[in-house]
Amino acid sequence: MRKAHLLFVSLPLLFFSQQNSLPQDSLAASTVLAPSASPPLINARPQVQTYWYGWARTEYSYDSRELAYAREYQLNLFPLDFKADLNGEDIHAAGSSNYLSITSRVGVRAVGPKIWGAKSSANLEADFFGNTELNRSTSGTGSTGLLRLRQANLTLEWPSTRLLVGQSWYPSYVPDVSPGVASFNGGILFNPFGWATQLRLSQKLSSHLSVHITAYKDREFQAPVVEGASSNSATYNSLLPTFSTQLQYQEQQLLVGVGAELQNLQPVKESRGYKSSExxxxxMFYGYLRYQAPHLTLKTYALKGENLHHLVMLGGIASYRQLEGPDRYQGTKTSAVWMDASMPVKKTVPGVFLGYSHQGGTDPGYAELYLRGGSTTRILTDLYRASARVEIKEHSFLLVPEIEYTVGSWEDTTENATGAGDAFHAGSLRLMARVMYSF
Known part of the structure; x- marks a missing residue:
């Protein structure tokens, strides 16, 4: 009976959901927990030690305006454009609130014997965010509250070389330089976010300098679905993965890095009746910095690129008609910058976050736009966010109230996918509080 009970408790961890999502899909807290220091809970193989970790987490949120969101307003993206009713009043000027515990998390870390002279380990992690949204138009139930796979990878680590294989953070998402916000949006739309299946090689060049080279394929976080495509077809139609390289310098108080990547996609194999190999x-190019002193932590990040949709940023893809052939494609331009500062004082840590993102358009003459934050008629040209928080810690318990204000500038879309001016500035205030217990 005891063995049967352990099997019953462990089985749910084997069924992590891996359905596709939007952001609309996504997203998650930026905090990464270290494995528990307690004795291993599982020891089926004497040479492998396995540890549980995670947290139970509940959040309350209030929003003053309707938003683009994920999972019943758990994740807020940007304020929606003006929408007039029959009396000319703004339908989107309405508030909402919710309590949710779907950001609770569970993970397991395994540390094993040396393999080919390298330390070996593996990580498997999930939360209860789900992968799909409730769809009222199709009576779909969505997967909110169900397990979602976050991390599933193995690593081999030599003295100067580290190899990671499996699902892990995008290389442009740097856990040590991520926004410290309390909201589950984790600085999304200003900071890259998400994870993908990858092969990552990290090499120390000196005691402070390292280089990281990654090849990955998108899945849960993906490019927009263009006409004639299916979910994720742009990724697996391409024989080439996305290639990324990053140079990082780190010493006791300072962490600095620069990176670049080239995303390789083939949106469709057939376009408007033509065979397509377009x-x-x-x-994309980016840079970041973290400065950490006893009573001040300062982080900043800036990036610029095309088709950053898979990183849960503004922008996406423009399609262009050809007279006797398939559509061709071009990514729209996006740039973003953010800054986060916190000041630890014993068990209390106040902090602030400032972010800005801009859509820079594309070449004129497009037929369709497939964007996050816009369409062929209206586009979100600029997005601003400011937030303030206070972390209150007591052993494994954490309480974080936060106030956040986001403003989006909506304009008519021009022929090169920028704004025509005369913007409507949609502002939304979010009040939220997070309570969590880590283990």
Missing amino acids: KLHSP
């Missing part, structure tokens, strides 16, 4: 190659 490719989409989208570059």
